[in-house]
Amino acid sequence: MTRNLKSALFSAVLVLAVAYPILGLKLDIVGINLVVVGASTTTVLVIFAAAFLMFLRVLFNEQISAMWRSRPQKPLMSDKTSNFLTLPSTQRWFLGALVIAALVWPFFGSRGAVDIATLILIYVMLGLGLNIVVGLAGLLDLGYVGFYAVGAYTYALLQHYFGFGFWICLPLAGLASATFGFLLGFPVLRLRGDYLAIVTLGFGEIIRLFLRNLTDITGGPNGISNIEKPTLFGLSFERKAAEGMQTFHEYFGLPYNSINKVIFLYLIALLLALLALFVINRLLRMPIGRAWEALREDEIACRALGLNPTIIKLSAFTLGAAFAGFAGSFFAARQGLITPESFTFLESAIILAIVVLGGMGSQLGVILAAVVMILLPELLREFSEYRMLGFGALMVLMMIWRPQGFLPMQRPVMKLKGER
Amino acid sequence: MSRPLLQASGLCMRFGGLLAVNGVGLTVHEKQVVSMIGPNGAGKTTVFNCLTGFYKPSSGTILLDGEPIQGLAGHEIARKGVVRTFQNVRLFKEMTAVENLLVAQHRHLNTNFLSGLFKTPAYRKSEREAMEYAEHWLEAVDLKEFANRPAGTLAYGQQRRLEIARCMMTRPRILMLDEPAAGLNPKETEDLKALIGVLRNEHNATVLLIEHDMKLVMSISDHIVVINQGTPLADGTPEQIRDNPEVIKAYLGEA
Numbered sequence: 021m022t023r024n025l026k027s028a029l030f031s032a033v034l035v036l037a038v039a040y041p042i043l044g045l046k047l048d049i050v051g052i053n054l055v056v057v058g059a060s061t062t063t064v065l066v067i068f069a070a071a072f073l074m075f076l077r078v079l080f081n082e083q084i085s086a087m088w089r090s091r092p093q094k095p096l097m098s099d100k101t102s103n104f105l106t107l108p109s110t111q112r113w114f115l116g117a118l119v120i121a122a123l124v125w126p127f128f129g130s131r132g133a134v135d136i137a138t139l140i141l142i143y144v145m146l147g148l149g150l151n152i153v154v155g156l157a158g159l160l161d162l163g164y165v166g167f168y169a170v171g172a173y174t175y176a177l178l179q180h181y182f183g184f185g186f187w188i189c190l191p192l193a194g195l196a197s198a199t200f201g202f203l204l205g206f207p208v209l210r211l212r213g214d215y216l217a218i219v220t221l222g223f224g225e226i227i228r229l230f231l232r233n234l235t236d237i238t239g240g241p242n243g244i245s246n247i248e249k250p251t252l253f254g255l256s257f258e259r260k261a262a263e264g265m266q267t268f269h270e271y272f273g274l275p276y277n278s279i280n281k282v283i284f285l286y287l288i289a290l291l292l293a294l295l296a297l298f299v300i301n302r303l304l305r306m307p308i309g310r311a312w313e314a315l316r317e318d319e320i321a322c323r324a325l326g327l328n329p330t331i332i333k334l335s336a337f338t339l340g341a342a343f344a345g346f347a348g349s350f351f352a353a354r355q356g357l358i359t360p361e362s363f364t365f366l367e368s369a370i371i372l373a374i375v376v377l378g379g380m381g382s383q384l385g386v387i388l389a390a391v392v393m394i395l396l397p398e399l400l401r402e403f404s405e406y407r408m409l410g411f412g413a414l415m416v417l418m419m420i421w422r423p424q425g426f427l428p429m430q431r432p433v434m435k436l437k438g439e440r
Numbered sequence: 441m442s443r444p445l446l447q448a449s450g451l452c453m454r455f456g457g458l459l460a461v462n463g464v465g466l467t468v469h470e471k472q473v474v475s476m477i478g479p480n481g482a483g484k485t486t487v488f489n490c491l492t493g494f495y496k497p498s499s500g501t502i503l504l505d506g507e508p509i510q511g512l513a514g515h516e517i518a519r520k521g522v523v524r525t526f527q528n529v530r531l532f533k534e535m536t537a538v539e540n541l542l543v544a545q546h547r548h549l550n551t552n553f554l555s556g557l558f559k560t561p562a563y564r565k566s567e568r569e570a571m572e573y574a575e576h577w578l579e580a581v582d583l584k585e586f587a588n589r590p591a592g593t594l595a596y597g598q599q600r601r602l603e604i605a606r607c608m609m610t611r612p613r614i615l616m617l618d619e620p621a622a623g624l625n626p627k628e629t630e631d632l633k634a635l636i637g638v639l640r641n642e643h644n645a646t647v648l649l650i651e652h653d654m655k656l657v658m659s660i661s662d663h664i665v666v667i668n669q670g671t672p673l674a675d676g677t678p679e680q681i682r683d684n685p686e687v688i689k690a691y692l693g694e695a
Contacts, residue, residue, distance in 0.1 A: 302557050303556075303557075306553075307543075311546055313543075314532045316534075318530050318531070321526070322543075324494075324518055324530075326516075326523070326546070326547055327547075328515045431536050431588070433536075434538045
């Protein structure tokens with residue numbers, strides 16, 4: 021008991037020692053002098069209360085953990101629900117409903133909501149692309165945002181210098197990103213796990229810094245502005261069309277409404293995301309998709325069966341990067357302005373978090389996680405200071421309660437011919 | 441006797457100062473079962489690794505049907521038809537049994553990106569045939585009812601059989617089994633013996649085997665190669681090996 025008391029006292033003092041200087045003291049400016057003032061009495065009381073609670077917690081540590089253990093263990097959701105939610109047929113129906121809803125609602129939604137939905141769709145695309153590399157091929161890529169940047173800058177530069185339109189640049193951006201994915205795949209072929217993560221992290225940063233320092237071409241930290249928005253078969257959605265062009269509302273004889281542009285962008289994003297979904301869904305069931313998963317499971321066995329690990333890895337990197345390129349060029353078109361600061365490591369981390377939260381390899385999971393990860397910070401704007409804290413807490417809680425992600429991938433059931 | 445399918449001679453493998461394999465040679469004829477035996481640490485698996493391209497042998501030649509294959513990468517040798525299993529089973533554990541078998545057929549499938557994307561008739565046909573072939577072999581190794589179970593959840597003996605079936609998916613010319621009976625109970629070992637018999641008699645498979653279970657080795661081998669401390673010790677039919685005093689000494693120690 022004395023030992024418990026001792027460590028309890030120590031913990032309480034530690035809480036005080038850490039919390040009081042950080043939360044209990046404040047710097048204030050009086051005239052031109054900086055003075056230290058104590059925080060309000062309530063804050064100090066809260067600190068002491070926290071210290072006291074800590075004291076009790078450590079003092080009765082054994083009793084509390086015994087109580088915790090004796091409580092019946094109940095998982096977050098029962099196996100049955102979990103199984104039902106991850107069944108491919110359930111997911112297909114759910115996805116179908118989601119697509120129909122996504123097609124209809126923007127015509128009734130508010131401008132801001134449609135805008136956020138567009139952003140979510142960009143992240144869905146990125147998440148699906150990264151899912152190939154991380155979820156399927158098992159290659160932890162922390163520099164994925166680099167390919168996103170390549171895609172965005174490909175469109176921005178081609179538009180800025182050569183006046184190319186969005187629809188020509190979209191495939192070009194995908195191609196450029198895929199090329200980068202392919203080239204950056206080479207040096208990391210021999211790496212796995214942590215080492216791979218660190219090198220790809222470096223690549224992501226190198227691409228960003230490169231774009232930032234190539235001031236003559238990319239405009240450096242100022243980025244590139246006035247990037248053209250996509251057109252509908254040559255019809256612009258601006259109020260006034262550029263020379264030789266026609267606007268959407270004039271052509272259809274509608275009054276000008278800026279929401280048309282937002283909805284149009286949303287629909288393009290939806291189209292791209294659906295395309296990505298379709299392609300990746302097919303890839304999963306194709307020999308190459310199975311080879312990616314086999315590579316994740318056991319590289320040596322792959323080699324023993326005559327699968328070339330080099331080609332499998334490079335194809336995962338290349339295809340994953342291509343989707344980031346599409347997303348990037350759309351991002352540039354939507355923003356109208358891109359700077360290297362849009363492509364920091366934090367973006368990579370968010371995309372990775374989407375993949376992990378959703379459940380590695382799972383498509384619907386990624387969509388759901390993208391919604392959660394983008395929508396929550398938008399809804400909780402007042403608490404934006406605590407955003408990172410929230411992400412961290414969410415990750416930790418997920419790892420404890422549902423380490424496989426929201427909706428983990430379920431193995432496809434193959435019908436055998438001789439089966440009833 | 442048919443012509444030699446796999447012929448290795450003067451095989452050496454050096455790791456720094458350690459000569460793990462020294463001048464080992466072996467010949468495997470078509471439709472033969474050849475066993476490699478020797479005490480633990482004799483270098484049997486190292487020989488396997490050299491033959492299958494996981495190590496590059498320091499010296500020596502390996503001929504597959506007269507064509508030199510030493511120094512090629514592992515997947516290239518595998519594509520030429522030299523396919524192996526592993527001492528500790530290496531299945532794709534999260535994938536189902538049937539998926540394991542489909543992955544192994546990668547080389548024989550329609551891997552064209554666009555035809556898979558649009559599910560062209562040619563692609564569908566190739567996938568269907570792969571399924572049928574996988575099904576056929578699942579039946580042969582008695583795992584059909586477990587087709588959609590993740591491979592990692594199968595019992596150990598079943599995993600061993602699945603690994604052999606997976607090798608057969610690649611249409612190998614020579615099947616190399618690294619201690620297939622390790623960790624199996626007597627009944628499972630009997631089943632394995634029967635399976636190897638089926639492979640040889642019905643599927644015309646050529647098998648090179650590393651094994652410690654002498655009963656198994658003696659009953660199914662056409663030819664046995666004995667290795668001790670990296671050097672070849674004896675070479676002959678099971679009867680010759682059984683009576684060879686050198687072999688008895690290496691296994692049991694000097695009297």
